[in-house]
Amino acid sequence: MEIARLEGAGKVYKSGDTEVVALQPTDFKIEKGELVLIIGPSGSGKTTLLSLLGCVIYPSQGKVWINGTYTNHLTDKQMANVRLNNMGFVFQSFNLIAPLNVEENVMLPLTLQGMSGKQAMPKVIKALDLLGMTHRLKSLPKMLSGGEQQRVAIARALVSDPPMLLCDEPTASLDVKSVGVVMKQLQDLAKQGKGVIVVTHDQRLVPYATRVVEVQNGAALEVSQSEYLKNLTNELKV
Numbered sequence: 001m002e003i004a005r006l007e008g009a010g011k012v013y014k015s016g017d018t019e020v021v022a023l024q025p026t027d028f029k030i031e032k033g034e035l036v037l038i039i040g041p042s043g044s045g046k047t048t049l050l051s052l053l054g055c056v057i058y059p060s061q062g063k064v065w066i067n068g069t070y071t072n073h074l075t076d077k078q079m080a081n082v083r084l085n086n087m088g089f090v091f092q093s094f095n096l097i098a099p100l101n102v103e104e105n106v107m108l109p110l111t112l113q114g115m116s117g118k119q120a121m122p123k124v125i126k127a128l129d130l131l132g133m134t135h136r137l138k139s140l141p142k143m144l145s146g147g148e149q150q151r152v153a154i155a156r157a158l159v160s161d162p163p164m165l166l167c168d169e170p171t172a173s174l175d176v177k178s179v180g181v182v183m184k185q186l187q188d189l190a191k192q193g194k195g196v197i198v199v200t201h202d203q204r205l206v207p208y209a210t211r212v213v214e215v216q217n218g219a220a221l222e223v224s225q226s227e228y229l230k231n232l233t234n235e236l237k238v
């Protein structure tokens with residue numbers, strides 16, 4: 001079941017006389033149960049592609065659908081609602097709120113939706129349980145390792161049970177062992193029916209994906225995962 005689609009969607013930034021083509025017209029689709037890896041070098045347009053899918057920016061051209069809703073003509077406020085109902089966001093820098101403990105951080109999206117603490121608590125526990133973090137309910141972010149902080153951030157992105165999870169370089173601040181733990185958990189979430197998009201420049205994440213899209217100079221291209229892995233192995237052999 002499709003949860004997001006781009007049709008010829010692209011983004012051009014203008015300042016004065018200069019134009020930067022951040023993303024050329026792109027077709028893209030993600031269904032429930034997929035973990036799509038968007039891979040490419042720095043400045044290639046990955047975050048722009050993710051931002052279009054996340055309804056964070058409007059396309060300069062082309063069309064965007066989220067869960068069957070055509071979004072191009074929506075107002076800022078309506079876009080915010082589309083995000084609230086359909087997406088959880090995960091970033092490289094975790095973005096946990098320092099003075100709030102784990103439980104309070106994960107509860108925040110539900111509190112913002114107007115839910116009482118009593119209603120929210122079972123959902124908070126469920127999300128933290130999925131990420132194996134219920135034993136740290138009362139810990140402050142600074143007491144956790146990078147990998148643990150990212151798992152809490154993923155729990156927070158999931159707590160409102162959105163169909164789609166958008167992750168921008170989620171493993172870039174993690175040590176090798178935590179990269180494996182976090183990617184395995186994102187893989188499990190996809191298997192449980194979420195649509196997961198992971199933006200990265202790290203080729204080691206390719207084995208965790210169900211599909212790989214490569215972005216280069218603002219152009220996105222679906223690539224064969226097995227070919228990609230073969231080339232990667234050859235590169236590592238050299």
Ligand SMILES: Nc1ncnc2c1ncn2[C@@H]1O[C@H](COP(=O)(O)OP(=O)(O)O)[C@@H](O)[C@H]1O
Pocket residue numbers: 013020021022023040041042043044045046047048049
């Ligand atoms: N808000 C913006 N204004 C102007 N140029 C931008 C903006 N956002 C991104 N760009 C440019 O678009 C290109 C792609 O950026 P981005 O999508 O962030 O790449 P990546 O995430 O792959 O590093 C870069 O050349 C970048 O400088």
Ligand SMILES: [Mg+2]
Pocket residue numbers: 046047048
């Ligand atoms: Mg980026």
